[in-house]
Structure formats: structure tokens, C-alpha cells
Amino acid sequence: MRTYIGTHQVLSAVEFEELALGFDELPAGIDRDLFRGPLTRESSEERAARLDVAREVIKDLAAQGGGGDEIAAWDALYADALTRTVPFLRAARAAGRSAQAGEVAA
Template structure:
């Protein structure tokens, strides 16, 4: 079965999310293990996209205005670290005796 959003065929779940929401979440959230240089480039691109969305929203594009609000909220979100990436010791959570 094929899935389409508008005239665009969706190939994978990430593409579905991007097409459905209108923005690439990874651009605003970041990715695990990105370098400092990569982070700076991603954040610069995210600022440019956000500025474009805000301008489109101010010009009357309601969808772009909502996308701008969502994108701005994503930039303020702190991604949770994966539990496998760090070791956290919780008292009383050891093996059952």
C-alpha cells in the first residue's frame, strides 16, 4: 500500500512525519552524537527555517505560523538521554534477592 501526503509519496516513517508536520524535527531537536561543528550548522539552518516560517506566518500563511510555533517549541525542548548511553544507579533497583 502506498501513502501520499498531497502529491508526495511517503517512503518512510521519518518522511511521513516531516510531510505531515511540515518541518523536520531533527533539524530543531538535533541528533545523538553530533559534533559541535555539526550542531552549529544545524542550529544556523534551523534559525533560517524558523525565520522563514515566521515571515510566511506574518504574511498570512496560517499553516506556516503554526509550524513556526511548533518549531520554536522544539528548539526549547531538551532531548532525553537514552538510558543505554549512560549508567544511572537507582537505590533499591538492583537484582531481586
């Protein structure tokens, strides 16, 4: 089965996301997990360090955007939005734990 968005054939999940949502990829070497968090557990120290780095990257991208780089400005907005998301698998695991806790308490 083939997937098309407009007249463009989508070849990967990342390409689908870019075309469907209108987002470009983040600059080379920047991982989405830096902003949204990993699918696996992370300690509170790891989370704090990751978020510190993410804030610095967003700050740098926003500064580049303020200097006239439109792509960097959009990347800063996208990265900032990712910091407020939770990967689906992690959210599903958390929901499963809260449902089990509710059953035990009942």
C-alpha cells in the same frame, strides 16, 4: 490493540502525536531532527550548523505566518518549541553518564 483519540483511530506514532498534542506535521521535507537534534551524537560544528539552518527555517515560516499563512505561523511556533527539547534517548544517556560520574567521584 487499537488506539483512538476521539473518534479517530491512530495508525502511527506521528499521527498520535499530531492528534494528541494538536500539532500538524511540519512542511514536507522538514525533519524534526533539524530542530531538536539527532538521537546520536553530533559534533559542536554539526550542532552549530544545524541550529543555523533551523533558525533560518523558523524565520522563513514566521515571515510566511506574518504574511497571513496561519499554518506556517503554527509550524514556526512548533519548530521553535522543538529547538528547546531533548530527545528522550539522548537525555537518558546523558543522565546515565552523570550518575556514573557521581559514583566515580564518591
